[in-house]
Amino acid sequence: MPHPLRIGLLRLADSAPILAADTHGFFRENTILPSVSVEPSWANLADKMTWGVLDAAVMFPPLAFMTMAGTRGRPVQGRLTHALSRGGNMVVLRKLDDAPNLTVTTLNDKKIVFSKWASKITHKPKFAVVHENSTHYLILRRLLNALSVSFEHAIDLVIMPPDQIVTALANGAIDGFCAGPPWGTEACLSGAGFCLARSTDILPNHLEKCLFVTERWLNADKQHLAGLTSALSKAALYCSTPENSIALTDLLARPLKEGGLNLPYAATRCLMPDNALPDGLHFPLDQTIQHTDLQWMIDDMKTLGWLTAFPDHCTA
CATH class of the missing domain: 3.40.190.10 (Periplasmic binding protein-like II)
Known part of the structure; x- marks a missing residue:
């Protein structure tokens, strides 16, 4: 039965x-x-x-x-x-007209790219994660801390369902996000954002x-x-x-x-x-x-x- x-x-x-x-x-x-x-x-x-x-x-x-x-x-x-x-999660930043054109490979690359990107934004960057009690929240926090960026003070955080995130990024409602597949890839393919880090850069095979x-x-x-x-x-x-x-x-x-x-x-x-x-x-x-x-x-x-x-x- x-x-x-x-x-x-x-x-x-x-x-x-x-x-x-x-x-x-x-x-x-x-x-x-x-x-x-x-x-x-x-x-x-x-x-x-x-x-x-x-x-x-x-x-x-x-x-x-x-x-x-x-x-x-x-x-x-x-x-x-x-x-x-x-794996599969991605940290994506909103693509600016004069976004840095660098290959983001090493941790130092990520620091340079994030610093140049943040300097072009006139407000505190607003990031979205899909839920507070999520791997995405923990991974974004770990990444920013590794970049010497204060997760608690240097960004604003909002909670947003994953399938709404790419539209929010394209509209400028958020400046970055950490979300699961395929939404990071979709943001990059659409031209709304670029990949700062994959979650496995921070936690291999997580x-x-x-x-x-x-x-x-x-x-x-x-x-x-x-x-x-x-x-x-x-x-x-x-x-x-x-x-x-x-x-x-x-x-x-x-x-x-x-x-x-x-x-x-x-x-x-x-x-x-x-x-x-x-x-x-x-x-x-x-x-x-x-x-x-x-x-x-x-x-x-x-x-x-x-x-x-x-x-x-x-x-x-």
């Missing part, structure tokens, strides 16, 4: 394994009947996990930890079961999106976790195979009503395994989440006062 699974996600390329598992029947092969819900923001996703509207979500660990801790209204019993993506699943769903049947593992393993292999790149791009770029995410085609195509940079987005074949994958996030969250200790029993 199929087991219903309500999964929430955002319009991001890292959601590809879930869409692939749904479209190609990998969930159903393991008696899981998925219902995929595309949410408008991370706050919506966390709220629906908190109040039992969803059984699972594609989510970055910091928000999952804070959701478990009860910051959305009540504690949630859940686990991070699978690593769905590594864990990004995971599947966050409620204990209620996991405990309903002892085979649930094994079924998820089988389905997502096949999905990771599919998403990582270069020969599937065009089909996967087509899937992600489909309209929402046709089961896609309506992602920009050209930017998404750049991220596929036959094109992707070594330090770009990856769908790991080994989806195990290690303590070391989470430690840097926990350390930063403790420094910021979000958490006081490593969450107990937070992974499968």
